[in-house]
Amino acid sequence: MRSFFEYNWQVRDDWLEWCEQISTKELLKPRTGGPGSILYTLFHVIEVEYSWIKAIRGKEDEVIPFEQYDTLEQLKKLSNDCRAEIMKFIEKGLFGNKNESVYVSWENQSYTKDEILHHLIAHEIHHIGQLSVWARELEFKPVSAHFIGRTEHGRS
Amino acid sequence: MRSFFEYNWQVRDDWLEWCEQISTKELLKPRTGGPGSILYTLFHVIEVEYSWIKAIRGKEDEVIPFEQYDTLEQLKKLSNDCRAEIMKFIEKGLFGNKNESVYVSWENQSYTKDEILHHLIAHEIHHIGQLSVWARELEFKPVSAHFIGRTEHGRS
Numbered sequence: 001m002r003s004f005f006e007y008n009w010q011v012r013d014d015w016l017e018w019c020e021q022i023s024t025k026e027l028l029k030p031r032t033g034g035p036g037s038i039l040y041t042l043f044h045v046i047e048v049e050y051s052w053i054k055a056i057r058g059k060e061d062e063v064i065p066f067e068q069y070d071t072l073e074q075l076k077k078l079s080n081d082c083r084a085e086i087m088k089f090i091e092k093g094l095f096g097n098k099n100e101s102v103y104v105s106w107e108n109q110s111y112t113k114d115e116i117l118h119h120l121i122a123h124e125i126h127h128i129g130q131l132s133v134w135a136r137e138l139e140f141k142p143v144s145a146h147f148i149g150r151t152e153h154g155r156s
Numbered sequence: 157m158r159s160f161f162e163y164n165w166q167v168r169d170d171w172l173e174w175c176e177q178i179s180t181k182e183l184l185k186p187r188t189g190g191p192g193s194i195l196y197t198l199f200h201v202i203e204v205e206y207s208w209i210k211a212i213r214g215k216e217d218e219v220i221p222f223e224q225y226d227t228l229e230q231l232k233k234l235s236n237d238c239r240a241e242i243m244k245f246i247e248k249g250l251f252g253n254k255n256e257s258v259y260v261s262w263e264n265q266s267y268t269k270d271e272i273l274h275h276l277i278a279h280e281i282h283h284i285g286q287l288s289v290w291a292r293e294l295e296f297k298p299v300s301a302h303f304i305g306r307t308e309h310g311r312s
Contacts (some may be wrong), residue, residue, distance in 0.1 A: 003274060007278065023236040031292050033289030033292035033293060067173050077255075115303070118163070119302065122302075125281040129283060132190075132282070134189070148271050148275040
C-alpha cells in the first residue's frame with residue numbers, strides 16, 4: 001500500500017517537472033477526457049488524495065480552490081505541503097487498522113480505510129494515464145509510468 | 157493486492173462490453189498516446205498480465221500474436237482464458253511469498269514477486285486511463301474507474 005503511494009508521489013513529481021517545458025497556455029487549456037486541463041488534473045489528484053485522507057483522520061472537509069493554485073509553482077507547493085501533512089499521518093499509522101470505518105461527509109456515507117486507500121491509489125494512476133495521452137497529443141514524451149525500474153521496457 | 161486484480165478485471169470486462177457500441181474500424185484505428193488502438197490496448201494489458209504471471213510461475217515466455225485476437229469476441233475469449241489460468245494460480249497461492257525472486261526472461265533480470273504484482277496493477281490502471289480519454293474523444297461516456305462504488309462521485 002505504502003509503496004503505491006510512494007510510486008504515485010514520484011510519478012506526480014516527475015509530471016510537475018515535465019510541465020516545466022510546456023507553456024502556461026497549454027497547461028491551462030481545457031482538454032477532452034479528464035477532469036480539465038493538465039494543471040487542473042494534477043490539482044485534482046492532489047486535492048482528492050488530501051481530502052479523503054483528511055476524512056480518514058476525522059478532520060472536517062475543506063474545499064481547496066483551484067484559482068489559488070493554478071500556476072506550476074503554486075501547485076508544486078500544494079503537492080509538497082499536502083504530502084508533508086500526509087507523511088506525518090503515515091508515521092502515526094495511516095496504513096494500520098485497515099478495516100476501520102470512515103465517514104465521508106461529501107458522500108454522506110462510510111467506507112473502510114482500506115477501500116479509501118485503494119480508491120486513492122487507482123484514482124491517481126488513472127488520471128496520470130490521461131496525462132500521458134495529452135502529452136503525446138502535444139508531441140512530448142510522457143513521464144514513465146512503470147512501477148518496475150521507472151524506465152522503458154520491451155514488454156512494459 | 158487481490159482486490160486490485162479483481163478491480164482491474166471488472167473494469168476490463170466493462171470496457172470489453174463498452175466496445176460493443178463502437179465500430180470495428182474505430183476499435184482498430186491507431187490512436188495517439190497509448191500502445192495503439194483501443195483493441196490493441198486491451199490486448200496489451202491482457203498479454204502483459206499473463207506474461208508476467210507466467211514468469212512468476214516459472215513458465216517459459218510465449219509471445220501472443222495480436223493478429224489472432226483482433227476482434228472483440230476473440231479478445232473477450234483471450235481475457236477469460238488467461239484469467240481462468242491466473243485464477244487457478246491464485247488459488248495455489250499467487251499472493252503468498254511476496255519477496256520471492258522471479259527471473260524475467262525478456263528483461264534478463266530478476267524482480268521480487270511483490271514488485272511484479274504492483275507493476276501489473278499500475279500497468280492496467282494506467283492504460284485504462286488512456287482509454288477513457290479516447291472514449292471522450294469519440295464522444296462516448298467512458299467506463300467508471302472508481303474503486304469505491306464504481307459509480308459517479310461528486311469529488312471522485
